[in-house]
């Protein structure tokens with residue numbers, strides 16, 4: 001282990017920590033962000049020989065965190081990533097037989113529990129970043145409590161008891177300890193330095209809808225650079241496109257600096273601007289942690305990932321936009337939507353704290369006091385209380401948790417959210433009227449995809465035309481493959497190329513375009529060049545190729561079983577793709593009402609528009625019925641990835657949206 005890790009606050013408590021883990025089934029560990037919990041504790045347990053009994057598994061709510069931390073720990077343990085230290089995230093498994101310390105997303109561990117309910121290959125499971133309260137971590141907490149809290153049962157299905165460590169950065173520890181049978185709490189003492197916070201004047205409650213906050217963030221970050229003493233800057237923004245935009249603007253401004261006159265601190269003569277967001281290539285991410293060259297100030301523009309999951313040393317200044325991108329269930333359209341919302345006050349404090357790790361720091365909030373008081377909630381609502389539960393409820397049901405209402409939730413979701421999930425599962429034929437998982441439901445749970453997409457894929461497989469759906473499912477599981485540059489001229493050029501790709505399919509259907517792009521690139525002699533010419537994201541497409549292979553493997557495994565459903569299709573072959581889509585997307589049907597306005601048919605009757613990125617945009621006159629993949633809410637509700645359909649194809653499915661009596665399902669759920 002590198003000697004610098006001896007300076008981390010956790011180091012002094014090594015022996016006691018190891019003992020505390022050994023002494024009880026559950027242990028809560030807290031400590032300031034950066035104290036060494038995530039990178040050090042698993043190594044301590046490994047050194048203490050605990051991994052001889054089984055793998056040490058560490059979960060992270062964020063995919064990038066799992067990868068980055070594994071890289072770091074592999075480096076500290078002087079081993080190749082994927083050998084003793086590895087990671088697993090959705091569609092990317094970098095572990096081997098030798099892996100003893102495994103970082104993974106919470107979603108991955110949840111899938112493992114499906115195959116092995118007692119987690120028999122693990123000696124210790126560490127749930128990390130529990131304060132983030134991600135949906136999967138909350139479900140894992142409940143499951144581990146249910147299975148292991150009875151000491152008599154703690155070796156059930158295992159040869160030795162499992163140890164469960166729950167790590168959190170905030171002081172919600174009493175609640176966690178109480179939830180886990182009053183388990184011990186280990187607090188890693190650590191000092192922090194004072195951070196002075198100042199409020200801005202520009203962003204008030206009315207600015208939420210506009211993107212003016214990006215410019216404001218850039219302005220303040222620039223002011224910090226020119227007027228503050230040496231020290232690195234961390235800017236909190238919302239997502240990839242906002243971050244790229246801000247970095248571009250910062251570059252432009254930084255070009256104009258004359259370091260002889262414009263900068264207060266004469267020891268500073270350069271600005272290194274680095275973006276940090278989830279889908280960034282990992283080699284670029286590594287740069288974030290490296291100290292900047294002498295006399296250069298580092299400015300990292302990041303999503304919330306830098307709030308607790310990753311610690312960057314040397315940060316002295318924070319610029320806080322006050323916003324975060326969050327998945328929320330939108331009751332207006334009845335779907336989960338990624339939206340930009342004000343952060344909570346506790347989140348704002350956490351962000352500010354990042355400046356006071358090694359010395360006193362400053363935090364510049366771009367928003368005013370009124371925004372703080374009127375728009376920012378006290379605490380962030382746990383994900384389980386604000387997003388769709390369909391996929392996790394199916395997982396719970398498949399694990400034999402029949403009564404999903406009385407499951408031990410750390411914070412209960414509203415009952416109507418559970419009912420909504422049950423209703424959806426029933427509509428997809430994943431559960432029956434009595435709430436039991438159907439054969440189809442057991443097949444569906446095998447796919448790490450959203451249920452509607454899985455349903456369409458399984459329909460296609462039963463008709464032996466999975467080759468139409470596998471690439472589509474893969475393309476919808478990776479980041480957006482269409483590049484849309486910020487510059488207006490380039491944007492026009494890109495749009496033109498994308499239109500051309502769409503018209504090649506001859507069918508004006510965004511799903512068919514995805515399929516066609518997939519094949520066109522795959523069969524090209526120089527795929528990366530092809531992508532460049534067509535304004536397609538080569539890295540995203542490469543991931544899609546890999547995802548498609550993995551989905552195909554899952555499907556093949558299931559198809560080998562004799563009871564895999566087989567159906568015949570007597571319609572027109574050219575309709576196959578669209579017919580399969582209808583089976584999964586009948587919950588997302590819209591019908592044109594007037595002009596360019598469509599109305600959804602799911603009972604919400606929302607008024608929606610086709611998004612300009614769709615090939616069907618401006619073709620509305622010729623359309624009547626469509627299905628769509630998702631929605632984007634700005635001042636309007638837009639539907640994206642759209643496919644024209646015929647009413648006959650969904651006629652028999654639509655009544656299902658209204659037929660089921662949720663109270664009947666809920667009575668069964670309580671049994």
Ligand code: ADP
Pocket residue numbers: 008031032033034035036037038039040068069072289308309310311312313
């Ligand atoms: P915690 O989990 O308590 O927040 P971590 O174990 O993540 O703390 O981090 C401990 C320290 O390790 C951080 O202060 C940081 O300096 C260092 N560190 C963590 N990850 C990296 C990395 N990828 N590159 C360089 N340093 C890192």
Ligand code: MG
Pocket residue numbers: 034037038039128129308309
């Ligand atoms: Mg951590």
